[in-house]
Amino acid sequence: MKIRRFFGKDMREALSQVKAELGSDAVIMSNRKVADGIELVAAYDKEPEAKLAVPKPAPKAPGQKTMPSLSEIIGDDGPDSLKALLEKQHGASPSAVASSQPQAPASAQPMSANAKHANEIASHLDFSEAFLDDVENQQPNHDLSDQGVYPEHQASSIGETPATQSAELAQIKEELASLRDVLQYQVADLMEAKNKRQKPVHQYLVTRLTDMGLSSALAKQLISYTPAHYNERDAWAYLLNLLANRINVTGNDILSSQGAVALVGPTGTGKTTTVAKLAARYAQKYGAESVAMITIDTYRIAAYEQLATYGKIIGCTVRKAQTSEELADLLFQLRHKRLVLIDTAGFSQRDCRLIKQIRQFDNGQMPNVKKYLVAQANTQYPALQRIIQAYDDVELSGCIFTKLDECYSLGEVLSAAVEYQLPVSYVTDGQKVPEDIKIAEAKSLVSAAAKLYKKYGLNHTSGNNAIKTA
Missing domain, CATH: 1.20.5 (Single alpha-helices involved in coiled-coils or other helix-helix interfaces)
Known part of the structure; x- marks a missing residue:
């Protein structure tokens, strides 16, 4: 095979050189734009003849169209652009020529010179169409139009609106x-x-951790610290202990300190009941006169009445504030109390009123108020992420997980607490005041999560595989 490079100022000139030196059966290997024009790499199986012999067409029969020769299609007198060249070739396609010629049986006579020439045109037409597709795929439109190729395509591109292109x-x-x-x-x-x-054991344990409710990222992080030689039982116990060590708990910080504490969080998490539980516990320890409760929930019907009822039972002071100025004034009036618990309104993390309520604690007149996030332990992990992210601008002293008695999985809240480095202060597991509130312990939380997974998460205990029929 003979391979040659050809240079021309445009595609037509380069193709003409290929045809003149290697003939019409040459194969174009590649093409690219260079500084002076177009470079073609062509190959040919046989030695080229001194001059390409073009068969003369047979005499024109009455009513028969004259078939253009290969020189007329790709020659010095051809069109000025490859697009026009292809349009001319389509006009002289073999199917059009064959439809205008009388059909003769194939066994009656050998293939005529015209038929051979038509095959040459068809082969070159297929090559040109494929070559055009290759050029359009490899070269940007503006590069080819600079060399005189595809002027029609350039015009259509200019006519496109920016909105269409965008x-x-x-x-x-x-x-x-x-x-x-x-x-x-x-x-x-x-x-x-x-x-x-x-590592089949490690991957099995990752699946167990994610089924328990932990996020995939935290599960993989924990498994990376697990020794490779541990069997499944030892590795599982190691992972649970490692998870417990990652959970930060604050102990009995609210009930052992003084000052003002506000419970914030979404609606329906049990903030009011939790405030009453903490107030009752504090009253048992230091006396009812040492604690007071304030509500700034002016949106929920009977919110103040509910807290006032708890205050009568406990025997402590209960007040209501509608603005940040009223809240600051009440905190000043109750400054002699050891602990003031503030119940806030519950808003969705997507509600703009949540931000307005949070800003009540940062108006410059307010004394230091510790803020604790109250979240349901049975909340989905993506929702927990959004809730915690809604309080990014708030300095949270810890969190309280409520409604543990309604959970089927605890891994989600534990995963959120670890990943967002949120200390856990208390957990609640019922509606009784003040019995159903406990100080958070890391090992107890992990143990409860493992028990819930064993009871509801494993395939052989969940009952999900049972098929119910009518």
Whole structure:
């Protein structure tokens, strides 16, 4: 095979050189734009003849169209652009020529010179169309139009509106992003399969931790510290102890300190009941006159009446504040109390009123108020993330997990507490005041999470595999 490079100021001139030196059967290997024009790399199986012999067309029959020769299609007198060249070739396609010629049986006579020439045109037409697609895929439109190629395409591109181009670009970006996500998923799946083969025990334990409710990131982080020689039982006990060591607990900090404490959090988490439980416990320890309760919940019906009822039972002072100025004034009036518990309104983390309420504690006139987040222990992990992130600008002294008696899994709240480094102060597990509140202990929380997983999470105990039929 003979390979040659050809240079021309445009595609037509370069193709003409290929045809003149290697003939019409040459194969274009590559093309690229250079400083002076176009560079083509062409190959030919046989030695080229001194001059390409072009068969003469047969005499024109009555009513028969004259077939253009190869020299007329790609020659010095051809069109000035590759696009026009292809349009001319399409006009002289073999199917059009064959439809206008009388059909003869194939066994009656051998292939005529015209038929051979038509095959040459068809072959070159297929090559030109494929070559055009290759050029359009490899070269930007503006580069080819600079060399005189595709003037019509350039005109259509100029006519496109910026909105159309922007929409097409956005669609391409969306498709690329989708392909990237699929590839990342496939690679992650391959890596996971590889890890399962290399460390089957570790991967099994990761699955157990995630089934217990822990996030995938925390589960993988914990498993990375597990010794490789541990069996499944020892490794599981090691992981539970490691998780307990990662949980930060504050102890009985609220009931052992003085000052003002506000409980914040979403609606329905049990803030009012928790305030009453803490007040009752404090009254048992230091006396009812040493504690007071304030509510700034002016949105919920009978919010003050509910807290006032608890205050009558406990025997402590209960007040209501509607503005930050009233709250600051009440805190000043109750400064002789050892502990003032503030009950806030419950808002969704997406509610703008939540931010307004939080700012009541930072108006410059307010004394130092410790803030504790109250969250339900049965909240989904993504919701917990959003709740904690809503209080990014608030200095939280700790959190209280409520409604443990309604949980089927505790891993979600433990995972959120570890990942966001949120200290856990108390847990509640019922509506009784003040019995159903306990000081948070890391080992007790992890043990409760493991028991719930064993009771509800394992396949052989969950009962999810049972098929109910009518």
